[in-house]
Amino acid sequence: MSDTIYQFDAILNNGENINFKDYQGKVLLIVxxxxxxxxTPQYDGLQKLYKQFEPQGLEVLGFPCDQFGHQEPGEDNEIQEFCSLNFNVNFPLFKKIEVNGANAAPVYKYLKEGAAGVMGSKSVKWNFTKFLVNKQGKVTKRYASTTKPDEMIKDIEKLLAE
Known part of the structure; x- marks a missing residue:
């Protein structure tokens, strides 16, 4: 179990601690x-994926991050309100974290080790980098910021069918 995502926990933006063990048996899309x-308009596509595939076992998990161009300056409650009002987001949003550097959230250290980026890079390059985790808690793929949510449907369907 130590080499799966289930060893981690994270704090939702409402302060509730979530243990990733709660997601065992589900496919995770972490962004x-x-x-x-x-x-930012990708929130719309992420919400559509969540609505379409959540009944089959997909969880979309959003981790706001302000490390790229200071593009997430808001507080956790402001981020939640923005996402709800503008994109009807109802998938889980977590407290703002760092994804790179010494203070990177442990779950992101794990994700980056599990799926390297372009040319083997471990760091997250920009906002809306996406990681797909299978039902066994293993990272299967990393997607660039430019990958639109609907371009991941075949990979999601494949993991849900396993």
Whole structure:
């Protein structure tokens, strides 16, 4: 179990602690998000994926991050309100975290080790980098910021069918 995502926990933006063991048997799509980014409209596509596939076992998990161009300056409650009002987001949003550097959230250290980026890079390059985790808690794929949510449907369907 120590080499799965289930060893981690994270804090929702409402202060509730979530243990990733709660997601055992589900497919996870984990995204570092920002409210003032050119990719912010992807919230719409992420919400559509969540609505379409959540009944089959998909969880979309949003981790706001302000490490890229100061594009997530808001407080946790402001981020939640922005996402709800503008994109009807109802998938879980967590407290703002760091995804790179010495203070990177442990779950992000795990994700980056599990799926390297372009040319083997471990760091997250920008907002809306996406990680897909299978039902066994293993990272299967990393997607660039430019990958639109609907471009991941085949990979999600494959993992849900396993």
């Amino acid at each position: 570092n998000t920002a409210s003032k980014c050119g990719f």
